[in-house]
Amino acid sequence: MDLLTCHEQMLTIRRFEEAVERLFREGRIGGTAHTCIGQEAVAVGTAAALQPQDAVTSTHRGHGHFLARGAEPGRLMAELFGRATGYLRGRGGSQMMMDASIGFYGANGITGGSIPFAVGLALDAKLRGTKRVALCFFGDGAASQGVFHETLNLAALWKLPVVFLCENNGYAMSTTASRSLAHPHVADRATVYGIASAQTDGNDLLAVRQTVADALDHARCGHGPFLLECRTYRLSGHSRGDPREYRARDEETAAWQREPIARFEAYLLAQKLATDADLTARHAAAKARIEQAIQFAEESPLPDAASVAQGVFA
Numbered sequence: 001m002d003l004l005t006c007h008e009q010m011l012t013i014r015r016f017e018e019a020v021e022r023l024f025r026e027g028r029i030g031g032t033a034h035t036c037i038g039q040e041a042v043a044v045g046t047a048a049a050l051q052p053q054d055a056v057t058s059t060h061r062g063h064g065h066f067l068a069r070g071a072e073p074g075r076l077m078a079e080l081f082g083r084a085t086g087y088l089r090g091r092g093g094s095q096m097m098m099d100a101s102i103g104f105y106g107a108n109g110i111t112g113g114s115i116p117f118a119v120g121l122a123l124d125a126k127l128r129g130t131k132r133v134a135l136c137f138f139g140d141g142a143a144s145q146g147v148f149h150e151t152l153n154l155a156a157l158w159k160l161p162v163v164f165l166c167e168n169n170g171y172a173m174s175t176t177a178s179r180s181l182a183h184p185h186v187a188d189r190a191t192v193y194g195i196a197s198a199q200t201d202g203n204d205l206l207a208v209r210q211t212v213a214d215a216l217d218h219a220r221c222g223h224g225p226f227l228l229e230c231r232t233y234r235l236s237g238h239s240r241g242d243p244r245e246y247r248a249r250d251e252e253t254a255a256w257q258r259e260p261i262a263r264f265e266a267y268l269l270a271q272k273l274a275t276d277a278d279l280t281a282r283h284a285a286a287k288a289r290i291e292q293a294i295q296f297a298e299e300s301p302l303p304d305a306a307s308v309a310q311g312v313f314a
């Protein structure tokens with residue numbers, strides 16, 4: 001993925017997430033969703049480093065992961081609207097979305113729930129002798145779930161090709177990472193399992209892309225799992241309608257100064273890869289893409305009532 005495509009993808013994600021928050025406020029979509037405003041560089045930097053055959057598992061906050069991996073905004077929006085054209089024909093919504101054909105093995109509403117899926121995918125890759133690496137996203141909150149330790153242990157023991165990518169956005173719902181992590185660096189937990197690890201600035205797209213590429217290479221070459229911590233900030237509320245009473249507006253204002261898109265744009269301008277006029281046009285194009293996605297979703301049919309039992313295995 002070239003640098004301008006990375007920029008385009010980050011803008012698509014930002015505008016998508018802003019639209020999702022607005023559509024909830026307006027009562028046009030139901031259920032719930034967790035947006036990733038401020039975390040776009042983690043999703044896109046990672047996608048830029050992945051190879052097409054690689055497998056990704058995601059979290060409850062996965063729209064950015066999915067879009068960066070190649071999901072169509074219209075079909076994802078249609079899923080949130082519960083329409084038949086959505087990725088899961090409108091049955092899954094935000095926390096179930098998946099498309100294995102683009103190597104995206106699902107979001108997950110269970111905190112830490114997708115970590116063992118990635119280990120299963122990595123075991124499959126190892127047994128079949130493919131060059132696939134599985135990468136799982138999870139949060140700082142999920143890092144203290146028991147399943148994280150159980151799977152790290154097995155993955156290390158079996159030397160599986162898996163990258164554990166902790167998106168440390170500083171919060172698990174209203175709890176700050178400083179109140180839930182005994183030691184501030186999740187990456188250091190790799191030591192007890194004897195696996196490789198790194199930390200990087202998750203708001204720096206180029207740093208994420210490079211560190212993820214190194215982690216993937218490590219796993220692909222047979223050196224076993226890699227634990228990578230990307231430090232970022234969740235500018236969004238936890239989920240829709242979160243009044244964010246647990247943190248000061250000053251903290252958010254300071255975090256907005258470090259947000260990844262403006263930061264990457266400063267780089268593009270400094271490197272003369274884009275002009276101010278280019279950036280303005282790119283912002284307008286991203287807005288139009290998301291408006292089209294909403295229109296596609298709203299004009300799509302609801303699932304046919306006769307299909308209600310399809311995909312029900314109970």
Ligand SMILES: Cc1ncc(C[n+]2csc(CCOP(=O)(O)OP(=O)(O)O)c2C)c(N)n1
Pocket residue numbers: 059060061109110111112138139140141142143169171172173234
């Ligand atoms: C097993 C389980 N426990 C609790 C919850 C409720 N819950 C939903 S999101 C969340 C916080 C997760 O925090 P983190 O892993 O840091 O991800 P983030 O929301 O910051 O992206 C919690 C506790 C859940 N969904 N599943």
Ligand SMILES: [Mg+2]
Pocket residue numbers: 139140141167168169170171172173
């Ligand atoms: Mg978190």
